[in-house]
Amino acid sequence: MTSAAPGTTDDSTGIWATIRDAPLAVKALLVGVFVNKLGWFLQVFLVLFLTTSKGFTDVQAGTALGVYGAGSVVGLIIGGSLSDKVGPRAAVMISMFGMAGFVLAIAYVPSYPAVVVVVALAGAVGQFYRPASAALLTELTPKNRQVMIFAVYRLAMNLGTTAAPLIGAALVSISWNLLFIGEALAALAYAVVAIVALPKRRPVADTPADPVTGEAVAPEPTGGYLAVLRDYKYVLFLLCMFINAAIYMQYLAVLPLHMKADGLSTWWFSAVVALNGFIVITCELLVTKVVQHWPARMVAIIGFVLLGGGLAFYALPGGIAIFVVGTLLWTLAEIIAGPTMFAYPGMAAPQPLLGRYVGSAHAMFGLGSALGPFLGVWLWNSVGPQVWLWCGLAGAVGVVAAYFGMSSGTDEPAEEPVLDITPAAEPLPSESS
Structure with a gap:
């Protein structure tokens, strides 16, 4: 194949x-x-x-x-x-x-x-x-x-x-x-x-x-997670994962506070969240069918532009229309870049450290998901709607980190899988001899 x-x-x-x-x-x-x-x-x-x-x-x-x-x-x-x-x-x-x-x-x-x-x-x-x-x-x-x-x-x-x-x-x-x-x-x-x-x-x-x-x-594997940290380009990708999660989580942390402050009911917030979920579930596979052939670095950069831009869009005046358009923009970022971002650790990892490369990426995304709401609410209480401009700035940092930290993801030919795909319940060649 x-x-x-x-x-x-x-x-x-x-x-x-x-x-x-x-x-x-x-x-x-x-x-x-x-x-x-x-x-x-x-x-x-x-x-x-x-x-x-x-x-x-x-x-x-x-x-x-x-x-x-x-x-x-x-x-x-x-x-x-x-x-x-x-x-x-x-x-x-x-x-x-x-x-x-x-x-x-x-x-x-x-x-x-x-x-x-x-x-x-x-x-x-x-x-x-x-x-x-x-x-x-x-x-x-x-x-x-x-x-x-x-x-x-x-x-x-x-x-x-x-x-x-x-x-x-x-x-x-x-x-x-x-x-x-x-x-x-x-x-x-x-x-x-x-x-x-x-x-x-x-x-x-x-x-x-x-x-x-x-x-x-x-x-x-030699070096463990220290070997992962010595891969400075991959460390920049880990920064991408942290930033991605930290600003993405603001739709659950700051967005409801902003919509409430603008006098919009909880129903409108629920509708915006449901819009995101509906688009992701129904459209992500179709979008991936196209963007999977693009260089991974380009996909990530496009994702950060749309994510940061969509969240920064919330800072504009205009009522519910602003919230809908902003949500559509960062949802587009999610369905374009999400699969590539989570597939990339496997593209970048040396085989003996595959689990650690994947684990560190998931951990940084988890850390961003945990700290993001705290940082977002703190900024909201400090600067109000300008928090969205800070999200846009963080997205710009993500663009830079992705540019210098990610390869195209299309430079190497496909390799054969390294595991036997025989189900464990059936004898492997080494067990049947």
Whole structure:
């Protein structure tokens, strides 16, 4: 299977061709993450559970949610290292089995300190799977299809995340315990997918095999995250991920405050958010079909121009029309650049450090998502609507970082996947001899 030349179209990289021809393991990852996100209840309902069911204060509940977010960032970093050391399949299994146990524990631990500890562990362990899943998608997908497969992966996550609050609300109406049981079952379902369908590493000539399992024993990556930090261009890309997340999150942090200050009802804010979600779910794959053939650096730069410009547009007077147009602009940034930005770590990473490159990118995006709302609200209280101009300036910094930190992403020919795509439930060649 060959890559299309840069700037040309290639039927083999279309939406349905990419999904149809994907290995079983890739399809399993897509199904697994969708099912897992259908049970994504903890972060959505944690504050409500701790205040109404456990009787903790609003401050205690908010602190617990912050601890969960901090644990998630740490978990992404650990997950990248774990994926490199034990393989993506094992990392997903550890993540999902651990998440199931910690989520169930939250419903039964008796004291607030115990709740905080378990929530932190759930946040950390529950994120191990993300770098592993992304690394596996990269390894099992030809380079010319990686942007599209990440767009499909994002769609599966978005669909599951959109439906999860509705399912969670239905479960809560019956029992809070059902909420945690439901999330644990969703995690276990993904673990089963990993056991049955995700591949083991393929033994190669220069790689020793485990005498018991027959699996290749991957050489220990040298340098760890220090090696990632020595890649100064990639560090600039990590800055891109942080800036992207930090200013993107202002639609949840500052936008509702601005619309309320302008006398617009909560309904209008909900409508703007729903507009973004509808466009992302319905249009991202179609847009990716075109932009996946563009140089990665150019896609990221266009994304930052639209993201920063769309948010800066909110600073203009004009009422609801300004909010709608601004939202359309940064939503266009999301559907153009999102899949490429999350596929890029796999393009830039040396094979032994793939998990760490992916994990560091996800961690920086998570850190930006956590700090962005705090910084945005602080600026709103300090300078009012001019906060949007600061977002535009941050977008300009992102443009510069992307220009100097990213390659085109189309310079290298497609490579063969490095993992055996035989489902784990079937014997590998080394096991059948």
